[in-house]
Amino acid sequence: MIRLSKLTDYAIVVLSEMARQVGTVHTVAHLADRSGVPAPTVAKLMKAMTPAGLTTSQRGAAGGYALSRPADAISIAEIITALDGPIALTACVDGADSQCGVEQLCPMRGGWEKVNRAIRSALEEVTLADMMAPVTFPAPAAAPNSTAAQPARPAH
Amino acid sequence: MIRLSKLTDYAIVVLSEMARQVGTVHTVAHLADRSGVPAPTVAKLMKAMTPAGLTTSQRGAAGGYALSRPADAISIAEIITALDGPIALTACVDGADSQCGVEQLCPMRGGWEKVNRAIRSALEEVTLADMMAPVTFPAPAAAPNSTAAQPARPAH
DNA sequence: AGCAATCAGGACTAAATTGGTCCTGTATTC
DNA sequence: GAATACAGGACCAATTTAGTCCTGATTGCT
Numbered sequence: 001m002i003r004l005s006k007l008t009d010y011a012i013v014v015l016s017e018m019a020r021q022v023g024t025v026h027t028v029a030h031l032a033d034r035s036g037v038p039a040p041t042v043a044k045l046m047k048a049m050t051p052a053g054l055t056t057s058q059r060g061a062a063g064g065y066a067l068s069r070p071a072d073a074i075s076i077a078e079i080i081t082a083l084d085g086p087i088a089l090t091a092c093v094d095g096a097d098s099q100c101g102v103e104q105l106c107p108m109r110g111g112w113e114k115v116n117r118a119i120r121s122a123l124e125e126v127t128l129a130d131m132m133a134p135v136t137f138p139a140p141a142a143a144p145n146s147t148a149a150q151p152a153r154p155a156h
Numbered sequence: 157m158i159r160l161s162k163l164t165d166y167a168i169v170v171l172s173e174m175a176r177q178v179g180t181v182h183t184v185a186h187l188a189d190r191s192g193v194p195a196p197t198v199a200k201l202m203k204a205m206t207p208a209g210l211t212t213s214q215r216g217a218a219g220g221y222a223l224s225r226p227a228d229a230i231s232i233a234e235i236i237t238a239l240d241g242p243i244a245l246t247a248c249v250d251g252a253d254s255q256c257g258v259e260q261l262c263p264m265r266g267g268w269e270k271v272n273r274a275i276r277s278a279l280e281e282v283t284l285a286d287m288m289a290p291v292t293f294p295a296p297a298a299a300p301n302s303t304a305a306q307p308a309r310p311a312h
Numbered sequence: 313a314g315c316a317a318t319c320a321g322g323a324c325t326a327a328a329t330t331g332g333t334c335c336t337g338t339a340t341t342c
Numbered sequence: 343g344a345a346t347a348c349a350g351g352a353c354c355a356a357t358t359t360a361g362t363c364c365t366g367a368t369t370g371c372t
Contacts, residue, residue: 003159003358004245006331027347040333047349060340061346076271089160111287115232115279122274131267159329162360183318196362203320216369217317 008083010037011045015054015079016132019071025064045083052082072129077120079128087123088116164239166193167201171210171235172288175227181220201239208238228285233276235284243279244272 017035018026028046032039046065049055054074055065067074080087089112173191174182184202188195202221205211210230211221223230236243245268 005329029347038332041331043348044332050348057348058340059338059346059348062341063339063347065348111282114286115282118278118281119275122278123271125274126267126271130270161358185318194361197360199319200361206319213319214369215317215319215367218370219318219368221319 004080005084007041007045008080010035010041011049011079011083012076012128012131013037014042014045015049015067015074015128016071018055018065018067019128019132022067022070025058025062025066027064030064048082049079052078054078054082070129071132072127074128075124076126076128076131077123080123087120088112089119160236161240163197163201164236166191166197167205167235167239168232168284168287169193170198170201171205171223171230171284172227174211174221174223175284175288178223178226181214181218181222183220186220204238205235208234210234210238226285227288228283230284231280232282232284232287233279236279243276244268245275 032042
């Protein structure tokens with residue numbers, strides 16, 4: 001299966017935790033505590049998110065991190081890109097060494113681009129808000145039709 | 157970046173090699189030779205492709221492998237699925253253990269499904285034929301404009 | 313028959329990635 | 343100036359992945 005790094009998974013948990021209170025600063029300790037993700041890992045996450053422009057940081061005593069935009073303006077693609085680099089389905093994309101041993105490989109590189117574009121746009125259309133809002137079970141009284149769609153899969 | 161296993165990459169090279177002559181049987185040695193992929197690896201690939209129904213095998217002296225369908229009827233999604241398992245962007249999909257430590261993670265699992273579906277369908281629309289056809293250089297006498305298109309990126 | 317070729321199906325080793333931790337430095341508030 | 347937090351790395355350990363090899367089973371040819 002195509003693996004999404006676990007870090008990205010955590011990032012979404014942490015970011016959505018922050019999304020609860022936009023504009024508030026959250027310390028690493030605070031976020032770790034409320035998300036269940038170990039603190040050093042949260043720190044690592046944020047160190048990637050901030051340069052990428054997804055969060056803003058405030059140093060010093062009353063410092064911390066805050067989302068730089070509302071959750072519905074942050075796409076999953078951005079989060080993945082911030083952590084795992086450019087979204088692409090191949091091993092040799094970053095133009096590192098031109099020789100990939102298996103020469104016949106390269107003639108068909110062009111085909112991957114088509115695939116990559118499709119995936120990229122798919123990922124750009126899903127926002128952080130989409131990830132938290134729709135399937136939260138706030139109360140037992142669910143929407144009428146949602147009963148048929150979701151419960152098929154056991155939680156995750 | 158989202159990683160596609162190198163095996164899958166090889167698989168496409170090897171399969172497209174087979175696609176040149178549909179209906180012919182190709183031995184592992186033969187395929188290895190013409191694709192540049194090491195023989196044991198080719199063997200491993202085929203052992204995944206055949207049960208998945210992408211290729212047929214013939215044992216014995218005059219045996220070998222053959223594509224079970226024409227290249228334009230084989231989607232990239234099938235190849236990936238055969239090698240890497242179901243296409244999904246998350247760590248805990250296969251319903252293994254219900255506890256993924258970080259509990260807050262699961263409420264948002266539903267969101268991934270949306271993403272996964274998008275990716276899956278993107279991958280289903282690209283066929284093996286798409287991967288080989290457009291940018292093959294059959295003879296040194298290449299098409300006029302191909303000179304400009306390809307060399308831009310250093311091979312791959 | 314018997315022999316050679318070829319796939320089937322694992323076990324196994326080695327290498328590359330990834331996840332996670334820690335340490336030192338810098339900014340900011342009180 | 344002391345305490346709090348982020349910044350930015352280096353670094354180690356664990357998991358995954360790639361790749362190799364070995365022992366069958368099957369088929370065609372001599």
